[in-house]
Amino acid sequence: MPIGSQKNKRKKYKPILSGTKEWPVVRLSNNRKRFIDEVVEHTFEKIIEANKSDNDLRDELQTTLHREQLRIRKNPWKVDPADDEPFWKNIKNELVDLVDTAQTQKKEEDLLKIIIRRYAEEIAGNFKKSRYRLAREIIKFGFARLLNATRVKRFGAIFRSQYTLNDKIQIVGKAKQIRKLAKIGTVVMVPTHFSNLDSILIGWVIHVLGLPAFIYGAGLNLFNIKILAYFMDSLGAYKVDRRKKNPIYLQTLKTYSNLALQEGAHSLFFPGGTRSRSGQIESNLKLGLLGTAMEAQRSIFMKHPDRDGKKIFIVPVTLNYNFVLEAPILIKEHLSSTGQEKFYLESDAYSSSYNMIKFMVKFFTKGSDISLSIGKGMDLMGNFVDNKGNSIDKNGRFIDTRDYFTTNGILSADKQRESEYTRRLSEIIVKEFHRINRVFASHLVAFVAFRIWRKRYERLDLYDFLRLHEEDLIIEYDEFVEVFTRVKARVLKLKKKKKLNIAAHMDAPTDDVIKFGINNVGMYHSRRPLLMNRKKQIYTKDLLTLYYYHNRMHGYDLEKHF
């Protein structure tokens, strides 16, 4: 049997809750109105708290108005509601009326509430059970049947179930634990983010694991695309509009996440914020949403002095692909933002005619092996937890997570403390990402080839190097094997030290691993990042994309072996 094609024997997981009625996300959507009222009330208090001085609130409203008008004029989107413009015009008129009047506090507060409610309504998801079920079936069909077709290379195979999604997506790691934790507490899953399809894939995996649907924040721009919007709504997404950066909006968003967590809704955060442009595993996490988990946990502790409140668990997850469809665009975006004038983004037919349906079909039909590693559950301080949810320190002693929020015997809210804790948590998550990441042969061949060439031209800066003609770049097989063997040995050593994980196919003989890697790295790009010719020379047709896949191995200090 060729490597990488082992059938996956996976156990079937029963749903942890018997009916969907008990799902936190269903309860949340059934109580949508009450929940939004609560979000409005909490957000309102926070904004008032932050604007105590005389004209603060007025200024805050003015700035928000100004920014919103700017957004409507400069950057309108299809998903924007039709009444966007009249709404803000109205706010403007109301604010104008306030000038020269005394006793405006009450009126300003009313306006604030109106704005917050609008934001909260927009953010809140439209989860529907029936739609969830349908979406799930579509995804299952899409993956299972269409993937099957390409695998067997005959369209007729679409109706056979020789290979199922189970074979395509390998789930490794702490699957059992996440099920246990979801029963006793609230799970916050934090995955790495490489592709637009991540959330749908993870949605499917959550279902396979027998977990109730998770809620997650999805970029409002994705709702521009009807078909994606359908999936997002069905899978429990709430909307995040990255154009709106005003404090009132951001606070509403955070409050939404915070209160949903307090209600026990399992959540999915992509802590990197957006897809990794460089192809590297995220190393700088966005702290906003993670901070809401911290706040929610502390609030739960304070509201439940009898210790009957739920604990929140952080579960890092990494996704590994041989092939990321967006790779060629992502890496260009990355280089144009880091290289500034040194890297010109050529206008590119591929990115302008970027079409979501095509994207999905291509993904369903061409997606190659994907693996998803589930990390050990942690508490909000990054301490690992056992299957009963107890936090445990390095020496195996139990830790009471409440103690982190306690000073001189009193549980208290301390914003600065919590933001420091959040920063610390994000560092621990990054470490876990690197640890549970599974190295694929495709990542390693990309890394080795790119580094060999980079070394040859080390006098060039990166941007000049990336502009080299691909024809000039050839590696003789013997040289490649020699270097690859050395780096692979180093990777195995790191694996032994538990600093990373490797895919099963990495254990095959080196020649096979190399061949498998080259055949798989970015296998469906029109210009392949890495190939081998008849003379067994290794060459590339797209150095940029090779750079992208190479970046996956960044952060392990392997560069020094060249």
Next chain:
Amino acid sequence: MDMTSKNTSNKPVGVIGAGSFGMAIANILAENSEVLLYARDPEIIKKIAATKEHRGQKLNKNITATGDLSYVANACNILFPIVPSSAFRTMMQQLSPYLHPYHILIHGTKGLDLSLPKGDSLDSIETLTREHVKTMSEVIMDESVVVRVGCLAGPNLAKELSAGQPAATVVASHFKEVISEGERLLRSDRFLVYGNPDLIGIELAGVLKNIIAIASGVLSGLELGENAKGLLISRGMIEMIYLGKAMGGDIEAFLGLAGVGDLVATCNSTLSRNFTVGNRLAKGETLDQILATMEEVAEGVNTIKIAKKITENQHLRAPITEALYEVLFEGLPVEKAVNLLMRYPFNVDFDFKKPA
């Protein structure tokens, strides 16, 4: 919160380590709070209980000495560990089982911890990285569940503090809460407390200053005058900054009380242990002779060893550290070391932008 208010929680404050600095801090804390002072040696505990005096310092009546770490940890929310760096990790390992995340630890140890892979020594290891060298706050977090950690640094010569002379200290921590607790507990009419969020930078400033303090003792012992001392302090400062940056500290920390403030104090004072080491070296004693007769640890000696290795690995220029290393461990006569330094090719006074 009123800055000068007395300790509001009625729990006592813990001090771990009954060296001269530990006792000086215990005395300052005792003006506001009940203090539990942990000492390892039962004889010392007995002596303190009986005489309220140790190492020539009188102890405040609010101080109770004890040899029971679990008692100290259970009785106190806030602890000040002040033991030599060489004993710090072991102390933390003993203390750790009794600690909880609600504890706040503010240490006062100006040294580094060395954790090498099994079987390696400082001489045998090829490259010494930051992974092997830890500041005391990092040791605390390595060995316990405590995360609210801070440090004390600044010109705090123990003998002057215990004489009640005016002084100031820096409490550094990532947590405002730790800084304000430290301030609440330590602040008095004779003792100012400044806060700083750059924990690592402040720790390193205090640690690296000891190298220059030894050098200053040498100059003083050789009676080379004040011009030379001015030269040393300014070049020493630059060396500290380069070393500090190599280990992850920011320049700003070195310009404050914990850097230049502490440097000036120790470089002029016969009360400093590190200064004393340098001074006696210049008078012709060997390191072994000096260490054999010193009552307490001069952290600078160990710091020089570690800093020398780091400069080698990172290709840094640290002429003062290197010269001292040769004097301390390779038998280079102090006069020759001074000559060597005077011939060292410097040309730019100081360039903030350029790495060393």
